[in-house]
Amino acid sequence: MFNIDDIKFGTDGLIPAIACDAFTNEVLMQAYMNKEALEKTIETGEAHYYSRSRKELWHKGETSGNIQKVTSIYSDCDNDCILLKIIQTGAACHTGSYSCFFNNRAQLQYAPNLNAITMEIDAIKNRKAHPVAGSYTNYLFDKGREKICKKIGEEASECIIAAMKSDNVELSNEIADLLYHIFVLMEYQGIDIGYLMQVLEERRSSTRIKNYQSYPNH
Numbered sequence: 001m002f003n004i005d006d007i008k009f010g011t012d013g014l015i016p017a018i019a020c021d022a023f024t025n026e027v028l029m030q031a032y033m034n035k036e037a038l039e040k041t042i043e044t045g046e047a048h049y050y051s052r053s054r055k056e057l058w059h060k061g062e063t064s065g066n067i068q069k070v071t072s073i074y075s076d077c078d079n080d081c082i083l084l085k086i087i088q089t090g091a092a093c094h095t096g097s098y099s100c101f102f103n104n105r106a107q108l109q110y111a112p113n114l115n116a117i118t119m120e121i122d123a124i125k126n127r128k129a130h131p132v133a134g135s136y137t138n139y140l141f142d143k144g145r146e147k148i149c150k151k152i153g154e155e156a157s158e159c160i161i162a163a164m165k166s167d168n169v170e171l172s173n174e175i176a177d178l179l180y181h182i183f184v185l186m187e188y189q190g191i192d193i194g195y196l197m198q199v200l201e202e203r204r205s206s207t208r209i210k211n212y213q214s215y216p217n218h
Contacts, residue, residue: 013034029093037049041084047059048060118193121183148188159175
């Protein structure tokens with residue numbers, strides 16, 4: 001059970017608060033909270049911070065509409081830093097970027113960016129909301145469900161062909177094409193990526209329970 005009295009605010013009454021995407025774990029921003037901001041966050045389910053420059057409570061997205069729905073709140077091992085897992089509406093950064101952390105100062109090793117999936121979905125949503133002449137995505141939306149489903153079937157077949165050829169480069173590209181068309185279908189049908197993640201998590205939890213119950217003496 002969360003006990004706000006366990007949180008160690010600094011001598012200035014503030015604690016660093018990091019917000020990360022609840023689905024991808026991408027770090028989106030870092031701000032500060034005082035006790036009131038943390039209490040408001042818990043009470044409303046939306047992120048509230050304390051503005052050190054304005055010296056006042058700050059409801060994230062109150063003016064921009066880019067609110068942060070908080071799914072869970074963590075503190076670190078010393079209880080002197082807060083981590084919020086959030087569902088971000090729009091951009092987290094005042095520059096219009098999804099994340100405040102877009103200045104890549106050093107790339108020491110390659111690491112896959114799972115946020116590429118959400119960026120692809122956002123691009124599809126943007127095309128639907130703001131059609132562009134000659135856009136393939138808009139062409140699919142105009143043609144409708146039957147055309148989109150037909151393309152998914154074609155891309156699935158191409159994945160199988162690439163796999164049978166043992167060509168992993170080609171297979172990777174075909175999988176990317178297949179995912180793109182699936183994301184278009186999801187948007188056409190009104191299925192949010194968050195709901196899909198919820199379904200996957202429920203399946204995983206169900207599998208864990210089934211596996212546990214299958215053990216002897218349980």
